[in-house]
Amino acid sequence: MADDKNIGTKIRSIRESKQMSVEELAERSQLSIEQISNIENDTNVPSLAPLIKIARALGVRLGTFLDDNENLGPAVSRKDEAIETIHTSNAEKKTASLNNFFALASQKSGRSMEPFFIEINAVDDGTLEMSAHEGEEFIYVLEGSLKVIYGKDTYILSAGDSIYYDSIVSHLVCAADERGAKIVATVYAPA
Template structure:
């Protein structure tokens, strides 16, 4: 089962539990009501940026929204190598949440692997907040507001994630990077 099919009912339950209609939720998120309904339908992938916006708006932890389980650590959280919580939200990206155990997070750190692909296969997204990327392995193309930026191993890139952006690995290789969403 695709994970978004499990997340969609949590989105509906959260919205309804607060007492908002789809239209009210859409207004609060500044997006079309059709998009909110589509994400709640369980028939399409749900962008992590949307889930982050909903979790912040509704004051619910992102881990709870994604997994249905509450994070419990409040003073620190240690996530060992290869133990990140897998966020299977897109077919072409591998997301591992690195802060999922910590309750009340102010940022969302991820270890992300993006495959090499053609420029035509890049899919744009946008969401509230800011984003920080630090490339660990490979070369990454970030298309930001239609303009390509090449980020290489050891480089970092900080940007307004409300701007449309898309990612791909270059040179026929996957790229691995730390991504922190604020």
Template structure:
């Protein structure tokens, strides 16, 4: 069995915090989570939400690409990513994320192509984080739960919401694919 990708990301998170001489409590306060969450993500034993990585990158003044891939983004004018060539963000098993702007330095948003497989209703997990999110459906059918509301999105549909709202996703009738932009 191979090592989960988030184990390497966990090492980079801990290394960054140590390099900045920041306590786990200080980082927790800056990104709006409990210190136990910071410690769990840095341990390499818990999957790390991309939203958490985004918040850590902002709070620490680094590019998200550094945390995901271990290297700096380097383009400043534009960054072209060809079809199917986004940077895989292998940090959790639920979804397949591909970063579409990983080469661009100083990003103000994080665009991803996300694929969500079908799953049973009882297997969904909720997530919440600071910021806002925009989803534009490309393929399939997506169920998104925003708190107690259940929405079904199909190709061409879009949704903009506060990421502070607890949200969970699952593909319906097969895999769902969408553009997801986090700010």
């Protein structure tokens, strides 16, 4: 199972196998050279948006960074076997993990969607950044209270509530209060 400490290594390996320079990947993904280098060297904890942009620029699906499996059949995730696969941050200073992602289908190859169980720890304190990327997202709140800023609108969701939106619109997902939230989210990012 992948973890956030080898996502950068996987990205570098894929980039190098495609004989692509850091500069070229930065240009294709519309990210800075410094941001690509920091991700590849595991010196910053990225949000999902740059990972999706990098996957698209490399011509791979987001799940390529999370798994190494070739299972074409169904993927079953047992609650007692959940393994934390990635940490993300959407803060200005991306050195601290604010959200913990547990991939729910990492053993399924060729998937078009990325389902996650996510522990949301970040509260909007003014340092969080909006993100935008191609695709769609569906979120179902299991526990706690979630704040979703979508464009100019803000939604507060409680346990049992859900939201489905186009990811191309600037958005921010964070805890509505210091207690945090637990959600199930599915991200679709076209390859």
